[in-house]
Amino acid sequence: MMVMVEMIRQNIREKKSARWxxxxxxxxxxxxxxxxxxxxxxLKTMVQNAYGWDSFSWGVxxxxxxxxxxxxxxxxxxxxxxDKLGIRFTAISAGIVMVSGACIKYYAFxxxxxxxxxxxxxxxxxxxxxxxxxxxxxxxxAAGITVSKVIVKWFKGREMALAMGLExxxxxxxxxxxxxxxxxxxxxxxxxxxxxLSLLGLLIGLILFIVYSLMDVKLDRQLKLxxxxxxxxxxxxxxxxxxxxxxxxxxxxxxxxxxxxxRFYKYGPDMFVNKFGIDDEKARWIPSLLxxxxxxxxxxxxxxxxxxxxxxxxxxxxxFLLILVHIILWIPSLTSVAVAIIAVVVLGIAFSLVPSAMxxxxxxxxxxxxxxxxxxxxxxxxxxxxSGIPLLLGYVLDKTNPGIAAKIDNMRETxxxxxxxxxxxxxxxxxxxxxxxxxxFDYSSTWLIFISCTIFALVFAFLLKAEDKRKxxxxxxxxxxx
Numbered sequence: 001m002m003v004m005v006e007m008i009r010q011n012i013r014e015k016k017s018a019r020w021x022x023x024x025x026x027x028x029x030x031x032x033x034x035x036x037x038x039x040x041x042x043l044k045t046m047v048q049n050a051y052g053w054d055s056f057s058w059g060v061x062x063x064x065x066x067x068x069x070x071x072x073x074x075x076x077x078x079x080x081x082x083d084k085l086g087i088r089f090t091a092i093s094a095g096i097v098m099v100s101g102a103c104i105k106y107y108a109f110x111x112x113x114x115x116x117x118x119x120x121x122x123x124x125x126x127x128x129x130x131x132x133x134x135x136x137x138x139x140x141x142a143a144g145i146t147v148s149k150v151i152v153k154w155f156k157g158r159e160m161a162l163a164m165g166l167e168x169x170x171x172x173x174x175x176x177x178x179x180x181x182x183x184x185x186x187x188x189x190x191x192x193x194x195x196x197l198s199l200l201g202l203l204i205g206l207i208l209f210i211v212y213s214l215m216d217v218k219l220d221r222q223l224k225l226x227x228x229x230x231x232x233x234x235x236x237x238x239x240x241x242x243x244x245x246x247x248x249x250x251x252x253x254x255x256x257x258x259x260x261x262x263r264f265y266k267y268g269p270d271m272f273v274n275k276f277g278i279d280d281e282k283a284r285w286i287p288s289l290l291x292x293x294x295x296x297x298x299x300x301x302x303x304x305x306x307x308x309x310x311x312x313x314x315x316x317x318x319x320f321l322l323i324l325v326h327i328i329l330w331i332p333s334l335t336s337v338a339v340a341i342i343a344v345v346v347l348g349i350a351f352s353l354v355p356s357a358m359x360x361x362x363x364x365x366x367x368x369x370x371x372x373x374x375x376x377x378x379x380x381x382x383x384x385x386x387s388g389i390p391l392l393l394g395y396v397l398d399k400t401n402p403g404i405a406a407k408i409d410n411m412r413e414t415x416x417x418x419x420x421x422x423x424x425x426x427x428x429x430x431x432x433x434x435x436x437x438x439x440x441f442d443y444s445s446t447w448l449i450f451i452s453c454t455i456f457a458l459v460f461a462f463l464l465k466a467e468d469k470r471k472x473x474x475x476x477x478x479x480x481x482x
Contacts, residue, residue, distance in 0.1 A: 001104070007338040011338075013218050019154050022162050025212045026147045027170035029095070031141045032205035034174035036102055036198040037065070041265040042183050042287065043191060045273060049189060049429040052115060052412045054405035055441075057126045057392030062266045064130035065137040066387030067459075075383060076238075078142035079376020083369065087153070088213040094142035095206030101136025102199040105129050109192040115413075141383070143209075145375040150212070152363050152371055159312075161360035165293025168355055172294040176447075179265065179287050202368035237370045241377060246365045246473060249464040250358060251378045253315065255385035256457035257354050260322055260450050264347070264388050267397075267446070271329070274440040276340045286341060290348045302360065304397055311357040311475040312465035318353030319458040321346055324452050330447040354461075364473045389453075393446055400445045407438055 007044060012018045041049065044058055051063075069075040082090040108129035119127040147167060155163040182194040243249055265287055272283035305311050325347040366374040398405060408429060415425045432438045468475040 012222055013043050013154055013273055018215075019158070019163075022154050022212065022215055023151065025208050025215075026091075026150050027167045029205040029208040029212075030143065030147055030167060031170045031242065032198070032201035033098060033344075034306075035178050035201050036098070036136065036177060036195075038175045038178035038265055039182050039194050039198045039361050040181050040191075042285070042458075043186055043190050044266065044270045045283075046186060046191060048408060049412065049425060051125065053123075053126065053411045054409070055394040055397045056391070056405075057123060057394075058266070059390040060122060060126055061130045061133060063387050063390035064133040066185060066383035067130070067134040068138050069134075069141050069372065069383045070380065070387050070428060073380075074138045075141050075145075075376050076373075078239075079145055079373040079380075080139070080193040081375070082142070082146055082372030083356060084150060087150055088216050090142055090146045091150075092213060093208070094139040094146060094194065095202070095209045097139030098136050098143065098238070099199070099202050099206055100140075101132050101134070102195075102202050103286075104132030104135060106132070106192065106195045106199055108132060109195055135220045141376075143205075143377050145372060147227075148149040148359060148362075149262075152368060156363060156368070157479075159303070159306050160363070160479050161302035161305040162299055163302075164359050165299035165356045169295045169298045171333075172298070172351075175265070176295070179290075181284055232288075238258060238373055238377070241366060241370060241374050246467045246471060247362075247374065247378075249460050249467055250362060250365070251381040253319070253457055253460040253464060254358060254378055254382045256453045256460065257319065257322065257358075259385050259389045260453040260457065261327060261347070262386065263393060264450070266390060267393055267443075268344075270441065271443045271447070272340055274445055276335050276337055276451055278337055278340070286344055289341065289344045290351060294348055294352045297349060298356045301352055301356035303359050305360060306479040309475075309477045309479075311361045312461070312468050313476065314357040314457065316461040316465065318357075319371045319461045321350035323454040323458060325350060325450070326447065326450040330444065330451060332444055344399060354457075356407040360479060361475050364475060368374040389449070393461050394450060396449065397441060397443070397446045401439070401441045404439055404441060411438065469476065 041062070043274060047053055048055075048058065048279075067392070078094075081093075105128075107126055111125070111128070113125040115122040115123070115130075122130070128162045148164070151160065151167060178198065179193070185194045228401070268287045269283045272278045272286055276283075278286070299313060305314060325343050328339060328343045362374055362378070363371060411429055412425055415428055420428065429438070457468065467473075
């Protein structure tokens with residue numbers, strides 16, 4: 001029986017060409033998801049000037065990534081669906097949900113909304129944009145955990161960390177494209193145009209998930225003997241996951257690490273304008289250096305983990321670099337543009353180190369039949385932190401810079417009354433900010449939030465290494481089984 005199973009395995013999963021083709025398909029699908037996820041990130045100043053949003057409104061929209069996933073428990077539901085109904089159903093459903101949410105968000109930027117109208121005390125345009133983004137992120141997070149399980153299914157005992165690293169690199173390429181090209185497209189055409197283009201990309205991603213599903217059917221048919229002997233997932237297994245201390249250390253590290261990186265996308269460009277004196281156009285492309293560096297480094301560090309191990313040590317090093325970067329960005333006297341660029345490059349290295357070891361470590365702690373729910377719970381806990389951080393950042397920024405957002409809004413209303421078009425309003429307000437007619441935002445208090453996250457991330461990285469030593473999970477051992 002075991003010989004027969006081994007022969008079946010060799011038909012597909014043992015073939016490198018099949019494994020890497022599968023990886024390429026799901027990776028490009030995730031690229032389109034991350035393209036849309038970050039498509040407005042470098043446009044904070046432009047959106048604020050054009051639509052009169054304050055920093056809190058920006059936080060409402062950018063923080064919507066977590067609203068349904070956290071408060072409606074959609075992420076946990078997605079994990080259970082993945083383990084109970086399988087990869088194919090979850091992947092295609094996630095693609096459909098992403099496209100639907102993206103359509104709603106796109107409408108928010110092309111619709112004609114009264115600036116005084118509100119829904120639940122939030123400006124109508126802001127509410128619709130946040131609602132669309134929240135729906136999109138239900139699909140995006142479901143797709144993320146599904147692709148993680150796909151990689152474990154095809155690469156466990158092989159080049160798993162390298163495969164996860166390459167998938168993450170593809171996702172970062174989507175982020176890079178959004179950060180680098182969205183401002184140029186928005187400047188030349190309109191703010192809504194890059195949103196539309198990324199929506200079309202999601203349609204391609206949905207098609208790719210359907211293509212993968214056809215391959216997955218073939219694999220499952222050839223592995224039916226092995227699958228019949230596996231222990232089936234039960235809802236009660238969630239209790240097992242939550243009682244695992246190693247799981248909690250990874251989950252909390254994930255929250256702290258991604259809070260200190262992903263929210264940098266949302267506030268970094270505006271901080272470069274206000275602290276480092278970089279003009280808005282250049283400030284929008286500097287954060288694009290961050291995901292660009294991860295394109296090469298994440299697979300490299302993943303390959304090192306596969307061949308030599310040291311996963312927990314890699315996470316400690318990444319967390320330490322993260323502290324260094326955010327302290328450099330915070331120090332008030334450091335306003336050199338060169339310092340800002342170097343800090344972003346180092347941040348990219350840290351961004352490569354931690355995920356390259358963190359995600360491939362989960363299958364060493366949690367059994368494969370529980371992986372969908374385990375990844376979902378980690379994402380859920382991560383999203384709790386990510387939902388609060390943008391609101392906290394926006395709140396602190398507004399409170400420590402009283403009156404600036406209101407002054408921008410008043411200027412905008414005056415320019416509208418004088419007959420200025422949207423792009424002219426953006427230009428006029430930017431000129432006023434550069435001339436000092438509108439004060440610059442002071443980010444010194446706000447950035448302490450990032451520094452706090454990075455310090456705690458380092459603490460939990462050390463705790464994880466200590467737990468690995470006690471429980472012998474094998475986080476410091478290679479992934480490739482010889």
